Amino acid sequence: MHTKTFVAASVGxxxxxxxxxxSTDTKGSADTxxxxxxxxxxxxxxxxxxxxxxxxxGYKVRVLKDGDAGQAVNKAVLTKDNPQGDVFFGVDNTLLxxxxxxxxxxxxxxxxxxxxxxAFQLDADKHRVTxxxxxxxxxxxxxxxxxxxxxxxxxxxxxxxxxxxxxxLVTENAAxxxxxxxxxLGSAAQYGDKGWEGYWKKLKAxxxxxxxxxxxxxxxxxSGSSEGRKAGGDRPLVVSYASSPPAEVIYAKKKPKTAxxxxxxxxxxxxxxxxxxxxxAKNPKGGKAFLDxxxxxxxxxxxxxxxxxYPVIKDAKVPAEFxxxxxxxxxxxxxxxxxxxxxxxxxxxxxxSLVLK
Numbered sequence: 001m002h003t004k005t006f007v008a009a010s011v012g013x014x015x016x017x018x019x020x021x022x023s024t025d026t027k028g029s030a031d032t033x034x035x036x037x038x039x040x041x042x043x044x045x046x047x048x049x050x051x052x053x054x055x056x057x058g059y060k061v062r063v064l065k066d067g068d069a070g071q072a073v074n075k076a077v078l079t080k081d082n083p084q085g086d087v088f089f090g091v092d093n094t095l096l097x098x099x100x101x102x103x104x105x106x107x108x109x110x111x112x113x114x115x116x117x118x119a120f121q122l123d124a125d126k127h128r129v130t131x132x133x134x135x136x137x138x139x140x141x142x143x144x145x146x147x148x149x150x151x152x153x154x155x156x157x158x159x160x161x162x163x164x165x166x167x168x169l170v171t172e173n174a175a176x177x178x179x180x181x182x183x184x185l186g187s188a189a190q191y192g193d194k195g196w197e198g199y200w201k202k203l204k205a206x207x208x209x210x211x212x213x214x215x216x217x218x219x220x221x222x223s224g225s226s227e228g229r230k231a232g233g234d235r236p237l238v239v240s241y242a243s244s245p246p247a248e249v250i251y252a253k254k255k256p257k258t259a260x261x262x263x264x265x266x267x268x269x270x271x272x273x274x275x276x277x278x279x280x281a282k283n284p285k286g287g288k289a290f291l292d293x294x295x296x297x298x299x300x301x302x303x304x305x306x307x308x309x310y311p312v313i314k315d316a317k318v319p320a321e322f323x324x325x326x327x328x329x330x331x332x333x334x335x336x337x338x339x340x341x342x343x344x345x346x347x348x349x350x351x352x353s354l355v356l357k
Contacts, residue, residue: 032282032283032285032286033058033059033060033286034059034060034061034062034283034286035059035060035061035062035085035086035087035283035286035287035289035290036062036063036064036084036085036086036087036283037061037062037063037064037085037086037087037088037089037290038064038066038072038076038083038084038085038087038088038089038278039063039064039065039066039072039088039089039090040065040066040067040068040069040071040072040089040090040178041065041066041067041068041215042069042090042307043063043065043089043090043307044306044307045299045302045303045306046302046306049298049299049302052298053290053293053299057286057289057290057293059283059286059289059290061290062085064084064085066084067213068172068176068177068178068212068213068214068215069090069091069092069095069177069178070095070175070176070177070178070180070181071176071213072088072090073088073090073091073095073098073099076088076091076099076104076278077098077099077102077104080102080103080104080278080279080280081280082280083278083279083280083281085278085281086277086278086281086282086283086284086286086287086290087275087276087277087278087281087287087290087291088104088105088275088276088278089132089273089274089275089294090273090275091104091129091273091274091275091276092178092182092271092272092273092274093122093270093271093272093335093337093340094178094181094182094185094271094340094344095178095181095344096122096123096129096274096337096340096341097337097340097341097344098344099129099276100123100128100129101341103279104276104278104279105128105129105276105277105278105279106128106276106277106278106279106281106284107126107127107128108127108128108130108276108277108287108288108291109127110127110130110288110291110292110294110295111292111295112292112295112296112313113127113130113295115295115313115314115315116131116295116312116313116314117312117314120134120272120312122272122274122337123274128276129274129275129276130274130275130276130291130294130295131272131273131274131312132273132274132275132294132295132303132312133272133273133303133307133309133310133311133312134270134271134272134273134309134310134312135241135242135243135270135271135273135308135309135310136241136242136243136268136269136270136271136329136332137178137179137182137183137186137239137240137241137242137268137269137271138239138240138241138242138263138264138265138267138268138269138329138332139154139160139169139183139237139238139239139240139263139264139267140222140224140237140238140239140240140241140244140245140261140262140263140264141153141154141224141236141237141261141262141263141264142222142223142224142236142237142260142261143224143259143260143261143262144224144260145223145224145236146236151164153262153264154237154264154267155264155265155266155267156264156266156267157186157187157190157191157199157266157267159264159266160203160206160208160237160264160267161199161202161203161206162206163206165206165237166206166207167206167207167209167235168207168235168236168237169203169206169207169208169209169235169237169238169239170208170209170210170211170217170221170222170235170237170238170239171183171208171209171210171211171217171238171239172210172211172212172213172214172216172217172239173210173211173212173213173356174347174348174351174352175348175351175352176212176213177212177213177214178214178271179214179217179239179240179241180210180213180214180239181344181348182239182269182271183239183267183269184196184347184348184351185269185333185335185340185344185347186267186268186269186332186333187199187200188335188343188347189269189333189334189335190333193343196347197350197351197354200351200354200355201354203355204354204355208355209221209235210355210356214239214240217238217239217240218238218240218244219231219233220233221233221234221235221238222235222236222237222238222240223235223236224236224238224248224260224261225238225248225261226248226251226252237264241308241309242263242265242268242326242328242329243304243308243309243310243322243326244261244263244308244326245259245260245261245262245263245325245326246259246308246319246321246322246324246325246326247308248260248261248325249321249325250305250321258325259325259326263326263329265329265330268329268332268333269332269333269334269335270329270332270333270334272312273309275291275294276291277291295312295313297313297315297316300312300313300316301316301317304318304319304322305319305321310322310328
């Protein structure tokens with residue numbers, strides 16, 4: 001879900017071997033003892049959890065990170081006949097139909113699906129994808145800025161178009177970024193098929209800034225993140241995640257009593273993230289084992305503090321920090337996958353013409 005890992009040492013494009021003893025050859029999964037995972041830049045898991053999978057399964061795990069979620073999905077579609085790996089993780093409900101319509105995945109019903117809430121199983125009849133996590137795309141705000149300027153933070157989509165918040169918001173490109181697309185869909189859910197364009201005209205007139213991806217928006221432009229402050233970020237509003245405030249606390253060198261950022265809970269859109277076994281995978285058996293692992297209680301409970309998303313299996317515990325520093329969103333905007341599929345490309349095209357030109 002997401003590009004939201006707050007780990008200081010980010011890994012760029014290229015192969016990352018998570019096993020201490022893993023090989024560094026670049027032959028991909030022609031070696032059937034290796035499982036290659038293709039993902040977005042936010043993929044993160046504890047080394048000991050991956051090591052346990054490797055020990056129990058006999059497979060080494062290799063990870064290929066391919067940029068923001070939108071970029072990673074697009075690249076996977078372009079390379080579908082000769083895929084870069086065995087499993088793809090990181091396609092969400094906003095881009096799911098693009099992946100499925102392009103025949104990216106082969107069916108596999110992962111062990112553990114019985115523990116997954118049916119609301120997250122958006123391909124339940126064919127099992128081409130396995131739900132792995134969920135979260136909410138929301139506007140975050142810099143508490144210090146709004147206190148200093150004696151200004152109430154915005155709560156709703158409508159508030160963001162108010163002149164008192166002029167030149168304060170940064171969002172991501174809906175054509176290249178998963179949170180950017182989610183924010184667009186949230187506005188379409190709020191204002192309807194015919195109303196969302198008028199809303200974005202107001203946002204544009206109110207000085208919304210658009211950047212390519214989440215990492216640039218959050219770490220460079222947003223004044224509320226620790227990295228953004230160092231980089232001279234001057235936008236106190238950013239499209240991010242409801243789980244971003246807990247991350248700010250957890251990764252702070254000196255833990256504050258409360259999160260330095262807050263969530264505008266009337267701006268949220270529910271995101272569900274999936275993994276799937278790639279068509280033409282060189283190691284389908286290993287890929288299936290890895291999909292089973294993604295629904296294991298061990299991985300599901302490890303995931304929140306690594307990728308700042310919520311587990312999908314019913315008996316997985318959520319870390320206390322999530323509820324303490326970032327309460328769950330009660331009523332996020334949602335949209336049926338069929339509606340997203342029918343409108344997404346046209347909406348993104350219209351949005352691009354309206355906002356970027």
